[in-house]
C-alpha cells in the first residue's frame with residue numbers, strides 16, 4: 325500500500341526565507357496525522373505545500389507517489405477560514421455541490437442531478453440532510469464547518485487536509501465537528517492531516533502526531549512523540565504532557581515562543 329504522504333528533508337521557503345525545515349515523515353493511506361505547533365510554527369505552510377498550492381521547497385515530497393502539483397485530484401483542503409462570500413445566497417446543498425463542480429472544472433448554472441445526489445449523500449453523512457435547502461449564511465458555526473467538510477468530501481479525496489477545523493467554535497459546535505471527524509476516520513478509508521492548537525479533543529483519532537516549530541521537532545504515535553520534555557521545549561516550562569488513566573493530555577496554553585535571556 326502506498327503512503328499518502330512521504331516527505332524527506334523537506335524545507336519550505338517564502339523567497340529566501342526558510343519557513344519550515346527538516347521535515348521527514350511518512351503517513352499511511354488511511355492514517356490521521358495531528359499537526360501541532362505554536363503560532364507561526366509553519367502548520368498552514370506545510371498543509372498548503374502538501375496541497376500543491378505552495379511550490380517553493382527543496383527535498384522530496386510525494387503524495388500517493390506523485391508530486392503535489394500532480395496529485396491535486398486526490399486531495400481536498402479546508403482552509404482555516406472559508407472564502408465564501410456570504411452575500412451570495414447559496415444553500416448548504418449548493419456549497420457542497422461546488423466542491424464537485426470546481427474540481428471537475430465545470431461551471432454550470434444548474435447543479436447536474438448526479439452531483440446533487442452526491443452532495444445530498446455527503447450532507448447526510450455529516451448529519452445535515454435536513455438543512456440542505458437552508459442558506460449557508462444562516463447556519464450555526466458548527467453546521468457551517470460540517471457543510472465545509474461535506475464540500476471537501478464530495479469529490480472523494482484520498483487525503484483530506486484540515487486547517488484548524490475546531491478554531492472559532494463554541495464548545496458544543498466543537499463537539500459536533502469532532503464527532504464528524506471521528507465518523508470520517510471510522511467510515512472513510514482516507515488519510516487526514518489536521519492542524520490544531522488544542523490537540524486534546526482530537527487525540528482519539530490521531531494515529532500520528534507531528535510537533536513543529538519552524539522545523540520538525542517530533543513525529544510518531546502520540547504517546548511516544550509527545551513527551552513532557554518535548555512539549556516543554558516548544559511551549560515553555562509551564563507546559564505539560566500528562567497521562568491520566570492511560571489517556572494523554574497536553575497542556576500547552578497558547579504561548580508564543582520567546583527567548584529567555586539570563587540576567588548577568
Ligand SMILES: Nc1ncnc2c1ncn2[C@@H]1O[C@H](COP(=O)(O)OP(=O)(O)OP(=O)(O)O)[C@@H](O)[C@H]1O
Nearest residue numbers: 338341342343361362363364365366367368369370
Ligand atoms: N505568504 C507568506 N509570505 C512570507 N512569509 C509567510 C507567508 N505566509 C506565512 N509566512 C511566514 O511563515 C511562517 C509560518 O507561518 P504559518 O502561517 O505557516 O504558521 P502557522 O503555524 O500556520 O501559524 P498559526 O497557528 O498562527 O496559523 C511565519 O513566520 C509566517 O510569518
